[in-house]
Amino acid sequence: MALSRNPHRGQDGVSPSEAEERHLPAEAIDSHAHLYFDRFNDDRDEVIERARDAGFVAIINIAVDEETSRQVIQLAMEHEGFCHAVVGVHPTHSGMSADDLKITLAAVEKLCDEHPQQVVGIGEIGLDYYWKEVSRADQERAFIVQLDIARRRKLPVVIHCREAWPDTLEVIETHGDGVVGVFHCFGGTVDEAQRALDLGWYVSFAGNLTYPKAQDLRDAAAIVPLDRLLLETDSPFLAPQPKRGKRNEPVHSLHTADELARVHGTDRKTVLSATTANSRGLFRLE
Template sequence: MRRRRTLTVAAIDSHAHLYFDRFDEDRDQVINRAKEAGFTGVINIGIDVETSSKVIDLAKKYPGFCHAAVGLHPTHSNLDEEDLMQTLATLESFCIENKNEVVAFGEIGLDYYWKDVPPEIQDRAFRKQLELARKLDLPVVIHCRDAWSDTLEVISEAGHGLTGVFHCFGGKVEEARRALDLGWYLSFAGNVTYPKAEELREAAQVVPSDRLLLETDSPFLAPQQVRGKRNEPAFALHTAEILAKVRKEGLNQLIETTTANSRKLFRLSEI
């Protein structure tokens, strides 16, 4: 990536899924490319018990660079009460036994785009995981898709004492302001670069500098410049360039800000 030569500060990808099998053939190279592009950390996000175990394994394999978040994604939450409680107990044990690796709880939330899991089932899992995150004193990674009103309502009711980030923010200015009013961070991914994402770019402009994060959601949502390719952390610089442009900031300034915010939210030591 030619653009990475202009980067003089450290970057962090606050949300990725590098455990996907699409990275099995070249995971080391992907991580090396991220480092060469100026990245000093990636937060890998679990979506169920199996993948939560995998993100911990990645954090142990790449210590100081990969970090882990564990949780039950709303589209994986269609469990009866007994299975849900067993799943949460397992996730809790992951957090307790791997304190050096686990830096957040998530991704959790509500997803009404996919119709496989009834909203009331998602709501139950969401609320219980917020309780668990509070117990574990971990920041939360929120997944919200086509469910803004209900997600914000749950956080208002059950999120007291918690903080975290709305990952891959996909709302409008109104939703951004409501999430910010609750004290949460907003993270932007490659979809903010898409030609038709004007409302998303407008939302990015209202986020205070101390609440903004950068992510890829790899292997998904590659930025417009590399759209159609498998996404990877190094590509986040394309997203950062667009964010810097719409926010009228320098690229290095934006990277420095989002990195500082990631370190603060996830309580990362200086890398």
């Protein structure tokens, strides 16, 4: 990407803060982004290029329904080997009849068959009790069916859980045998983080970890060992504190990595090395 020069930028055309983000001591992976959102329509390729320039080796884009499942696959095809696709139906998009759900998830499974090189997981799936538009019964039905899809296809799952921790954990413990995954954008307690770890699953943190009032999140992050941590943005949402109020993008996850490093008493390089290895292992990235 060609960057314009101006007197406030360095010799390579970037500001000092941008240069710090570009020259990393370790590779990085954004394990959860939504770069298909309209908010990226004007500069999507530039956003991806900024991540590449900053040392990122992969971005995993997560779908929320059948249409966006196709979109994340398209992104993975356009940016082969760098962008990867996770397909599925988000709990807030699961409000449909049993017959319609069957048709929708059959289409999602067909995408897995047609694009095995691009699809690396099922998600984001789970339970969301914050929004009230979709019944808990509909959400649970879609959740259970998609856990079964993941089991049969030997794919990891990406879990969305909002104000539904007891039920989410119960569904996984009851119906998730043989399935492994990650609790994305973790927002639970220390005890809930421990239960996720007891399942043998991963825990991922986003930019809200850096917010001044997020001490409970930092306490939870402190008990998650480095070999169970993932790094994410949830772009375009939840920009970290230094970028708060702006559109989030993968390169901003470096601020979250710095916060994880502080919580664990280590450095950015160690956190990035661990989270990159964990993402590669969970999603079987080469």
